[in-house]
Amino acid sequence: MDTLSTFHRSILPHVSPIGANFFITWRCKDALPIKIVRQLKAKYESEVRRICEREFNPAKRQILIHHARYRFFKNYEHQLDDQPFGACHLRKPEIAKIVMDKLHQFDEELYDLITYTIMPNHCHLVIDMSRQLVDADDIYLDEKSLSLSYQPLHEVMRRIKGGSSREINKQLGLTGTPFWQKDSYDHYIRDQRAFRNVVGYTLGNAVAAGFVEEWQDWPFTWHRGMLPSG
Numbered sequence: 241m242d243t244l245s246t247f248h249r250s251i252l253p254h255v256s257p258i259g260a261n262f263f264i265t266w267r268c269k270d271a272l273p274i275k276i277v278r279q280l281k282a283k284y285e286s287e288v289r290r291i292c293e294r295e296f297n298p299a300k301r302q303i304l305i306h307h308a309r310y311r312f313f314k315n316y317e318h319q320l321d322d323q324p325f326g327a328c329h330l331r332k333p334e335i336a337k338i339v340m341d342k343l344h345q346f347d348e349e350l351y352d353l354i355t356y357t358i359m360p361n362h363c364h365l366v367i368d369m370s371r372q373l374v375d376a377d378d379i380y381l382d383e384k385s386l387s388l389s390y391q392p393l394h395e396v397m398r399r400i401k402g403g404s405s406r407e408i409n410k411q412l413g414l415t416g417t418p419f420w421q422k423d424s425y426d427h428y429i430r431d432q433r434a435f436r437n438v439v440g441y442t443l444g445n446a447v448a449a450g451f452v453e454e455w456q457d458w459p460f461t462w463h464r465g466m467l468p469s470g
Contacts, residue, residue: 439463
């Protein structure tokens with residue numbers, strides 16, 4: 241695959257424009273019963289097939305598929321928050337800290353951290369990938385240089401999830417099983433309104449789940465303080 245590809249497919253298709261801002265959600269391997277995962281995935285795929293059969297305008301079709309994917313995420317997120325399933329190891333401060341440390345490890349290298357929250361069985365993250373577009377002197381890299389140096393989102397997530405999984409399993413004394421579900425939900429942020437929405441959603445997730453009354457009280461939420469105005 242071309243390093244600068246903006247598309248890859250796993251369980252879900254992923255559209256990842258170079259240097260964009262992203263909202264990412266990923267979960268523990270045991271966070272949802274496989275029956276529910278299959279039901280949600282089947283419903284999403286059925287809706288996409290109907291869209292492709294009925295809408296022949298490529299631009300409109302893409303918008304409708306985007307909306308279908310958002311509905312998939314909302315259903316997926318509701319299942320994660322409504323009754324946290326699985327061992328919920330991320331409730332443990334020492335386990336959540338491993339994830340937090342891994343997120344900060346690549347901050348100001350592969351991305352700029354905007355905000356994140358670690359929930360009992362899943363995580364939300366907002367990052368800005370534009371840092372990789374410039375060199376140490378803030379000069380934009382040419383396409384050849386980018387093709388050699390740019391780390392796309394799926395590779396960034398592989399490093400975050402792979403590194404934290406090894407450390408968490410070591411801490412828990414687990415062997416032979418992945419800690420994280422392979423796939424992640426990612427959404428590139430198109431404008432400031434969407435940016436504010438996903439930042440607010442991430443900060444408010446523990447509040448919405450009833451764990452705390454103010455987002456600042458959840459020990460596993462972090463925010464750089466970059467809420468844009470306007």
